[in-house]
Amino acid sequence: MFTIGAFARLGLVSVRMLRHYDAVGLLQPARVDAATGYRFYEADQLATLNRVIALKDLGFTLEQVGTILDEKVSVEELHGMLRLRRTELAARIAADSAALTQVEARLRTIEREGRMHPDEIVTKQVAAVRVAELTGVAQSYGPQHIGPVVQPLYQQLMCALAEAGVTPVGHAIAYYEDTPDGIGVHAAVPVDVEPGGDGPFAIVDLPAIEAATAIHRGPMDDVLGTLDATARWIEENGYRTTGLHREVYLDTTGADQSDWVTEIQEPIVRA
Amino acid sequence: MFTIGAFARLGLVSVRMLRHYDAVGLLQPARVDAATGYRFYEADQLATLNRVIALKDLGFTLEQVGTILDEKVSVEELHGMLRLRRTELAARIAADSAALTQVEARLRTIEREGRMHPDEIVTKQVAAVRVAELTGVAQSYGPQHIGPVVQPLYQQLMCALAEAGVTPVGHAIAYYEDTPDGIGVHAAVPVDVEPGGDGPFAIVDLPAIEAATAIHRGPMDDVLGTLDATARWIEENGYRTTGLHREVYLDTTGADQSDWVTEIQEPIVRA
DNA sequence: TTGCTCCTCACGTCACGTGAGGTGGC
């Protein structure tokens, strides 16, 4: 017979934990003194305590530990619980590993440059979206070539949508592709219509992507700086890009672009 | 200007989270309607929201995120916070990886044998302990050879300790080593004395070890089964042993050993 | 008598999720 303190030392747990396991019915003392309420444990209850600890260390809740210990689960159910746990553990390890990579990238930045780097870049799961779009071609990727192409496209697109009685359901999205003739420029806007109508605009489903996103403030002519910073972040954090970026125009109310706010979405995968 | 719902959709967070960040002062709406209490956000607040999410994803608490965002920490302090986070993340990844290995070992057992294996084996950090001990030699590792050596050793040891006025401060520990002449048998018991006295017993410091531990119930002649199970567990869970096991005698009140309870400690490292 | 161990409440944790109950504009 052990007192709760001696038993706790043996099992390398706290006295409070043993009291808690008693309270929730997981592990009750072999004997409780009626007069004083003192708990007494048998040596072989250490085996039960070890089972509790082992299952708890796998990440099961105390309630799950209880049902497993009481043999209230069949082998099939236990199998299912273990597979679920495997999935959850793998997901958490992946998330923690990504976080660790980022922490190390920030440490390197600080040690190298003596300052912290801007941390407004974040990964997102961008959902698939149906858009109406017009396309054009630009000579190069430089803002000075893109702007004169994309802006007229949007004016035509809005006009055509209005004529077709189609209402945008989200923010304008520009995206790009390499073509033999130059940069394919897509001026798109989310819509909620069935595809197949042959208007002047095309209905396209943009696929869901994982993206590194940054908020760009100011004129689109300055977007290269934001794209650079995003590209550096992608490299330092163990990703690589899988295509050209998208631009989501969040705020285009300012007349001269100086108050514009754009979200840059750079498609990525783990390198 | 975005309503809270629109802003939440943009940032891929819940409305509740935005209200919470408002409540704790992390990210307050650009404007709150005095009459209705409606919150309104500016597009460029998405950059702040992204910073919050990025820092939160690194595992910082919201309070830490707040102090970092408010630039209340120096670069040195941030450096320290990041190093601490790195350590914590690495530790959690290691723990989760060990748990994942164990989950997979259990899944294999179930799929192979159609039943779950006993899960009372658990790893422990066994602390260093000072013992008084007597040693002998046994012909082999079989219980039939060990028992007749260890039992008289303990009788002599207890007798010698009593004569020397030394009181045991814990459970008897037997441990073993390979020697050219056979198995070195150590009958030890924790004591709280200074080393160096030259009595009939030796004062030895047993080192701290990481151990896989199992509770053995019943006579020591049956210990091989428990040792086998422990050895299998060690192999299946990605460890290897680094020496011979210790036996901690938790309950030796029964006269005929059938009620004895012993903790087996098998020293391990990650394979 | 002083420590030590034991006891029973009961609050606090952390970042929200989830109703409950109600309001305002299309």
Place this chain on the structure above:
DNA sequence: TTGCTCCTCACGTCACGTGAGGTGGC
């Protein structure tokens, strides 16, 4: 009028840690 979105409380979560306040045996 019916949905939809917004609002403010306020409870619940999970496994204990941490006092507060008190008792019993050496």
